């Protein structure tokens with residue numbers, strides 16, 4: 334069901350952990366839906382993401398997208414990190430099954446939430462960054478049968 | 479000609495041994511042999527489906543090879559097919575204390591449930607349009623009831639207690655003058671809870687309401703007598719008792735208005751059209767025969783192993799609960815909830831260790847909600863997401879269970895170490 338890349342990132346996730354006194358943290362999703370993602374960012378004076386860690390409660394796709402997203406933002410400036418979209422994460426993983434696409438939304442949201450936290454703490458604005466929603470849900474249209 | 483006789487059908491069945499003696503080749507009874515043949519798989523998902531017994535496969539083969547006739551044909555060539563169907567029907571009828579003309583073959587549990595509920599609704603609509611079922615039924619029942627709700631029927635979905643047992647006083651309260659059907663499963667497929675079927679049968683009977691039970695998980699595992707239990711209709715599926723997939727039956731008590739569900743030929747006394755699945759029905763008969771003869775011994779062995787598994791997991795993995803009742807459950811069912819982790823992740827990691835299990839997490843159900851059964855017994859969403867169902871067979875060994883428990887401990891610890899919920903919990907308790 335999952336691509337090799339997804340399985341690799343799920344079984345050997347990169348950047349799992351916490352950062353003490355992180356420059357920014359963001360937690361999104363909710364336990365009710367079965368996915369929670371938390372991202373910690375360590376950002377230096379030049380607004381470069383020096384380090385990033387994550388913790389995720391969720392399915393294989395949720396863990397893999399968290400892992401991939403952290404790899405993609407590491408070493409980037411906060412502005413560059415804004416380009417790490419859910420689509421980019423999904424492509425980097427060679428795709429996700431359709432029912433798992435919402436997991437990749439969560440990764441993007443988690444990074445944005447951590448960036449927002451950083452921006453607020455430092456009184457700066459990051460172009461294109463909006464206040465994150467803390468709760469992501471998807472509405473399945475009930476099919477008539 | 480022995481080779482010819484066996485190789486072709488066996489290839490058809492996807493089994494790749496060339497055999498002279500079927501008994502010998504399918505005898506994986508020792509652990510080493512099974513493990514060699516099955517690539518170290520530890521199969522603990524017998525509620526999903528079971529291994530077709532070698533004796534069952536053997537009985538099926540001639541109905542692919544020499545006895546391929548259509549049972550409805552008049553010529554002598556088809557006689558063995560007719561006999562095979564009649565034989566299975568007798569075996570099943572006898573096992574339930576029913577009459578042969580009360581057993582109707584279907585394509586499985588789902589069809590049997592659909593038939594029982596839709597056909598009853600239609601046939602008795604003039605008497606009333608109210609149906610009672612429970613919140614923990616299989617989707618074959620629940621989605622059928624929802625379908626009927628959209629077509630003018632009213633359905634009461636009974637609550638269950640924390641163990642998943644239907645509350646009899648609620649059942650009594652739900653009965654109305656226009657109630658035509660009570661459909662309650664014999665045993666639950668997720669948490670293994672065995673329902674008070676005898677009492678429900680009595681209540682239904684006292685009110686003149688028809689009683690259907692989905693016995694897919696119970697038939698062949700628990701003794702059932704339709705008269706003793708007051709059952710009017712009963713669904714079963716062959717692949718849950720070491721028979722082939724795609725065949726089942728519906729028991730319908732004589733005297734019920736039984737509408738046809740699948741329209742077509744005159745098969746199954748015109749109630750279920752379509753050329754019979756002769757090899758499947760023949761295999762089903764053999765599976766039932768073996769299941770009935772071995773029931774007691776099997777249940778004893780499975781119960782022992784189940785209790786060992788439950789004991790070890792509950793005592794060795796912290797923040798874990800058992801779902802369902804400690805003793806009033808199917809002899810092969812264990813269902814756990816591990817706090818702070820998500821079930822699909824757990825399943826994938828078990829899979830990479832060759833262990834097959836299942837989960838009621840949202841991710842495995844294809845929706846965002848975890849299992850309706852786990853929610854009905856009162857589990858909060860986040861705990862229901864971390865469930866693991868392991869369902870044993872008599873073939874499992876204590877060594878396998880030991881291996882599985884060790885892997886569960888490792889994997890749960892690993893997933894918790896990357897869980898933000900666990901992180902928060904540990905910070906709070908520090």
Ligand SMILES: Cc1ncc(COP(=O)(O)O)c(C=O)c1O
Nearest residue numbers: 586587588616618667694695715
């Ligand atoms: C309780 C119950 N009812 C019905 C079914 C459906 O049976 P089948 O797979 O034969 O359609 C199952 C099996 O998944 C079951 O466990």
